[in-house]
Amino acid sequence: GGGGTADDGAAANGGAGGLPSEITVMAIKDETGAVAFTGLSTLKGIDLAVEQINNEKFLGDTKLVVENRDPAGKAQTAASMVTAAIQDQKYAAILGPVASDQAAAASPIAERGKMPIVYTQSGSEGVVIGEYTFRATPPMTSYYPVISDYIKSKNIKSLGIVYNTSLPTLKEVAEKVLPSIGEQVGYEVTASVAVQMTTQDFSAPISQVLKTKPDAVALLLVGGQNPTGMRQLRQAGFDGPVLGNTAAGAGNLKPAGEDGAGMAWPTDFHPDQPGESSRKFVELYKAKYGEEPLNYAAEGYDSVWWLARAVKEAGGASRDAIKKGLDAVAAQGFDGAMGKITFEGRDMRLTGTVVEWNGTEEVLAGSAS
Amino acid sequence: MTAWYDSNIILIQSTFVGLLTALSLQVPIRFGVFSFAGVGCYGIGAYTTAIIVIRLGWPAPLAMGAGMLLAAVTGYLLALVLSRLGGLYLGMATIAFDLIVTVVVANGGELTGGPSGLFGAISDVGTVHVALTSLVVVVLLALSERGRFGRRVEAVREDPELAAAMGVEVRHYRQLAFVISALLGACAGGFNVLLRTTIAPTDIGFSLVTLALTMIIVGGSRSWAGAFIGAVIFTWLPSVLEFSGQWQKVIYGVIVALAAIWVPGGLLGVITDAYRSWQRSRRAGGSSDVGPGDGDRGTVSPRAEGTPA
Amino acid sequence: MLQDLINALSLGSIYLLFALGMSLVWGTIGILNFAHGAIFMFAAFASYVIVEQVRLPMLALIVIGALVGAALSVAVQVLAFQPILQRAKDLRSGEMQILIGGIGVAAIPLAVAEEETGSNPFGFSASSYATKTYALLGFRITNTQILVVAAALLIAVAVIAWLRMSRSGLALRSLGVDPETASLMGVNRRVLGLGSMAVAGALAGFAGVMLTYHLGAITPDSGDTLLIKAFAAVILGGVGSMAGVVVGSYVLALAETIVLTQTSGLWVDAVSFGVIFAVLLFKSEGLFGRKEVRRT
Amino acid sequence: MFEIRDLHVSYGKVTAVRGMTLSAEPGKVTLVLGANGAGKTTTLRSAAGLHKPDSGSVVLDGETITGLPAHKIVKRGLVLVPEGRHVFAPLTVMENLRMGGYTTARGETGAILDRVFEMFPVLKERQDGAAGLLSGGEQQMLAFGRALMAKPKIMMLDEPSMGLAPTMVDTVLSSIRAMADSGIGVLMVEQNAEAGLEVADDVAVVARGEVVFSGTAKEARSNSSVLRAFLGEAALVSES
């Protein structure tokens, strides 16, 4: 990452008299419980960014300090952490929780307490609700259309959909995004079957969809459901292309073995994606942790950079200054781990990349074949 | 003190909401009605309140009142429809009702916001309101646990046939249990949505049933005080256990299991027993000449005495 | 159509395998074990951990799963349920304690598995058993599906016969009615209670391994999801009736499949629980349950 | 030979039995009389292993069985028919009887079952019905028949005639007598003293947890205080 260019945005903030020696931020990310996986990965990205910012003296002599709190999957715990942070003047901003329900509980409190809060993940509605709420993960629905090229390349003319209706994002992709892509690239949705969070056996919905003989199937399921869905799809005799979602990533498809191969989905980040800023992030990450970063880490990383740029932009570390800084940075966009980042209001946008599971790992869709 | 209050305001509010939710399951259990419909009514109350506040912009108390009314009617209808069921069969039927409510709101489209639920039910309802309401509820319930009404409830629970032979209209008491449970559930749901400004289908599922049940079993299922103890413990335990990091769930589980094993009457039972034996020893030590005839002059029963007011 | 039936049959068999053990101890000694789901999951998880180290065939994993399940179940009985029953004033209050005790205990294996897997799905891809698909007469069925259905039905029949015909089965039922009097007939409460919990645990472990093979992968919280379905299946069939569990499991699976094939699947849960609601309305003790024997 | 020696039993702080000494012999019926709350039931339950005594011993065939669990005591041939019937309500009559024969060798149950059915034809009629639906007296018959299925050496009966019609009292008591004659030892608590005395060999009277009178049935009949307490004033007049 390079330094942000100071322009008239900073001047508009009234330029507070320099920065304190430390800026403390609370990170509310699950380290235990059902979404611990996401939270822990995000924290790795956050730590990397903090280290980099402090080493590079991006904020001069000012040090950025992040304190982790674990809401352990509970919205109420997350909410009370936000309240505590608002009370404690030490905290300049919050890196908000990754789960939507926690975020939705936290947002109104942060809003009322005038505390800037930057989320990652938490893709549902009701999270970015006002002036103080920001999100450093683009909603899946915004970059899902990047899969259009992939669909064209596979010459898909008809699509069957099995989707988890309990998840708002997946529901929207299945009911709105995929049909509208179909109108553009010219395929027909032949069947659309909803399953629940509690569904474990997908043979019935899959055979329901396969009855319509589609060229491709979209399996829009949550993490643990993906390997089973893929396996049963293959067992049911379907060997065409499969569209998925990011929840299939992060090794979730491993248990499906060979059967998992051939599922493709758009993601906001992949370690192999081109672009200078992304390459640099991956390099640093590998050096620090000895593994490839996941998208959650990239999001965490970018969220911290957004914050740091905001501080610099505003030239102050008060909550209000940070809020204005975040807005200012959002107005310009920046190059981050996830590539060229833009914003719509306080919500992140980017083009996205299509990746494919080849049975053992995620590869960029182009390079797969 | 105020600093503590400010930083724990969410937990304080949650304690009261938890208390009301726990009571919505405890009241029917105390009546011998194994109904979990209170949780479904929590959903009805929460969604009705949220929809009215967001879409119609009515004042919060009116919206909550509407939610409670709708829930009470639903509760009464359930009581009529399920009158032949007992025991865990009733439990399952009411859980089925709860889950149906969940699915209905998840598929309610625009009106209920579908799986993502509703946001922005902003109002000026605060801690004072939920605390005062809880206080009123608790006072009323405490009264219902004593004297004639309390005895009758006990009879309806322990032996409905015997109760009938004593002239108690068991059917009416059961219906009453359903309606009270619905009102309490809807009240809890309404408060929760107004305090948190949001509600989603996942907030009202099976896990809410187990949480409320855990509260009343560990706290004590025979009195409101048990529900209160349970609500306090299980609202605050997660933040107390925060230090234990990844093993938080294990510790939580161990605590729940130990409570189930070691305190069969709930924590309230432990407190009452201790109080009673302390009282007995004091009585024995103080005046040894209390004849048995003196016993029936006091109209306050030992049970009622044992309940910390 | 036939394919739908096959799917319903295998889904029902999974519910059945899971529900059998739960129903066995619930319908006889009155223990509604909410840790059953965790035992089920943990047995599969333990098998997974082992198979990742050593490549094993299906039979070996089944044995491991059943043993782990039995051991866990016995542990739960000894550490939690027995002390609860010893202390409980009456059967009914004991019932509630057991419910909550089970919920508490279940958190422990769940937390361990979540910690180890990072809440990710796990499966037996390292096992030497391979799923094969047979396509005949226009429908498809896997060897695992056939095994699941056959195992579920066989075990159900065995359990039914055991409870009906054998002395120990009868003793188990009497133990649930009146443990004290049963001991006056010479029944060793402790041993029989442990024995039946071990059987239930072994069934859970077996179900866990079979389901993991069938689905390819399960997650740490798979057990909880099945728990409520099994609970429904048992109630639907009538508590205490093993034949009822069989019917309850398949009716539930069939209802879910029908809703799915007739609608877009949005209402599956509502309808399957609606079925339970409706059945209970018309037959208040479940399909095969006996009316409570009580007279004035 | 079966003996309860100097038994003390308490419930928490309440002592229910203090120094109870009773015995039963094969071939004899020992009748225990006593007011409500005298500790009769407590004594029998302790001997059967359902309640742990504070002190004292229970001896069967020269071996001390105090404190053994109930199911082990049954296997040694000491069987209790509990107060208040305690049939397994949801099980059928037949299943109740099969439960009675839980410790009996399989080959032998058939013959005993025939005897039970002969004694109580109504049980045969209702063998597939739920035991809980039987009338009170019918349940008492079932409880008694169930105990017979265990082939006891010593049988303890807690108020076997409670709720039985006079004809049935006769049937049950004479079958108790017949059992004793066939070599079983019977220790019987009975409130129906008149009927009990007709079949008893020995009598013990207990009060407040201990034995206050013991002797043969004949001695009991001539003891006016026993008679007054248990047979009523009328018996005293007619007898003397």
Place this chain on the structure above:
Amino acid sequence: MTGERMTGNRASSAPLLQVKDAAVHFGGVKAVDGLSIELTEGKIFGILGPNGSGKSTLLAAITRFVDLTAGEILLDGEEYHTLPAARVARRGVARTFQTVRLLPGLTVEENIRLGADRVGGRGGADGVREAIERTGLKGLERHRPGELSYGVQRRVEIARAIVARPRLLLLDEPTAGMNQSERQEVSALMRELQKEGLTQLIVEHDVQMMVDTCDHLFAMNFGKLIAQGDPAGVVREPAVREAYLGKRWSQHV
């Protein structure tokens, strides 16, 4: 209380309770099978009959715990077939059960008070004390039923039934498990209650006590009435002797 009700009763000639051709069948079991009896005010009635002859079922039908298969039952000449059990109880029909039914969580006093709630008010409190004294339960008020011996539990049941001063008291084997002298106390209590105008219907297997206590006996077998009339006469009937009394009693009489 009782007084008001009695004067309010218009036709003193009409019996308090009439059972007309009543039948109660459970599947194939004909527990009560075409039985008619009448209970006039102020008397003690008794029912004798072998085990399983339908006595308890008859009491259950009168108190509306089971539905009649056929026939009718009238209280004060009024049919009450459709009333729920609780309403029958509130009309002054009290009962005890063959198996003791007390609430384990309440003390003896509270258990009895439960019966008094029907009357309510201050009279209730006095009534409770009186019932406790009459049944010899003084000193046990604060015990819980589980701590009491069987015979004492039965007395608590009786106290609970009489505390509300019912018009008709149905007792199902009230002295089972009591010894002779205790039975005599209960019998004396019934007589005393009769003097206060309480009509009673007692099911009991202690024939001597029944003969001594009752004004009128019914004998049942197979759900039917086989004899009725004055006690001494009924126990002499050959049908009663054969079906019910057995050899010892037959010698006696």
